[in-house]
Amino acid sequence: MNVPPLVLDLRVVRPQRRPVRLWLPLFLLWPFALVLAVLALAVALVADGVLLALGRRYHHYTVLLVRSFATLGETRGMVIRFSNQETAVDMTVQ
Amino acid sequence: MSADRSRILDLLAGGKITAEEAERLLDALAASASGAKEPAGSAIKGDPEPLIAALPKYLYVKVLAANGDNVNVKIPIVLVRSGLKLTSLIPPLAMDKINDTMAEHGMSVDFNNFKPEDIDELIAGLRETEVNVDAKNGDTVRVYCA
Numbered sequence: 001m002n003v004p005p006l007v008l009d010l011r012v013v014r015p016q017r018r019p020v021r022l023w024l025p026l027f028l029l030w031p032f033a034l035v036l037a038v039l040a041l042a043v044a045l046v047a048d049g050v051l052l053a054l055g056r057r058y059h060h061y062t063v064l065l066v067r068s069f070a071t072l073g074e075t076r077g078m079v080i081r082f083s084n085q086e087t088a089v090d091m092t093v094q
Numbered sequence: 095m096s097a098d099r100s101r102i103l104d105l106l107a108g109g110k111i112t113a114e115e116a117e118r119l120l121d122a123l124a125a126s127a128s129g130a131k132e133p134a135g136s137a138i139k140g141d142p143e144p145l146i147a148a149l150p151k152y153l154y155v156k157v158l159a160a161n162g163d164n165v166n167v168k169i170p171i172v173l174v175r176s177g178l179k180l181t182s183l184i185p186p187l188a189m190d191k192i193n194d195t196m197a198e199h200g201m202s203v204d205f206n207n208f209k210p211e212d213i214d215e216l217i218a219g220l221r222e223t224e225v226n227v228d229a230k231n232g233d234t235v236r237v238y239c240a
Contacts, residue, residue, distance in 0.1 A: 057186075064183040071176040077152070079168035084161075 004030070004073040011090040026093075040065055098123055109175055112214040115149060150221045150239035160232030171217060171239065178213045181205040 008024040044061040051059035080091045099120065106116040153174055157165040184192070184205070193204055225237040 060183050061185075064180070064185075067176070067180050067183055071173065071180055074170060074173040074176045077168075077170040078173065079166075081166040082164065084163045 003076065005076045005093045007094045009090075009092040009094055011088075013088040013090075014086060037065075037069060096123075109172055111149060112175075112218045113211075114214065114218045153220065153239050154237070156234075156236045158234045171221070174220070175213060175217050178208065178216065179210060181208055182210070 004026075006025070006027045008022075008026055010020075010022040010024060012020040041062060044065050047061050048059045051061075075093050078093045080089075082089055102111075102116055102119045102123070105111045106113065111119070151171055153169045153171055155165070155167040155169070157163075181189070182205075186206075189205055193202075193206070196203055221239045223237075223239070225235070227233075227235040229235075
């Protein structure tokens with residue numbers, strides 16, 4: 001897994017207006033995300049245990065959650081740009 | 095195990111390259127090592143770095159609309175692979191809903207049929223695929239890896 005995204009660089013350019021550039025420090029959200037992740041993992045573990053005990057075929061909520069976080073971690077390097085005649089928006093996950 | 099071989103296996107384990115690509119790199123490494131009369135460690139013969147660097151790392155989607163609206167998206171291929179692998183873990187009920195909704199929008203892809211080995215093949219194929227659409231109204235769409 002790569003290093004999770006640290007910063008979201010957002011640039012908005014509009015004609016005859018000052019360009020806006022924002023560095024959103026995603027790393028500041030990590031501690032909160034960690035708490036949520038631990039809680040969610042605990043719930044998922046219990047749910048999977050119950051589903052397994054009931055003999056259900058699907059009991060992969062914990063793995064789903066872990067893989068989801070891993071997928072979020074892979075978003076680093078993604079760039080989304082869109083523009084029309086009035087506005088240009090540039091979003092980079094770093 | 096040589097450092098180069100170890101690096102390739104690390105890339106495979108980390109999901110950076112597919113099993114097929116790792117095999118190709120290892121073959122190239124073995125071929126260059128066996129055919130090499132030069133001392134080990136030669137930059138051209140034994141170093142897989144250029145081969146690894148040559149692999150596309152991003153999927154690009156570019157839409158240029160005739161009315162001036164442009165969209166340009168650059169997605170890391172590791173993210174595409176990770177996302178596709180995630181589909182195999184989505185609960186069946188949710189997956190059925192996703193499949194139904196996609197079918198309603200004209201994309202009848204059944205993600206239930208996706209197997210990890212298919213995903214590796216898909217990614218390998220994607221790396222060599224280029225889609226160019228030139229619409230009648232002047233819109234153009236390009237999808238490619240680089």
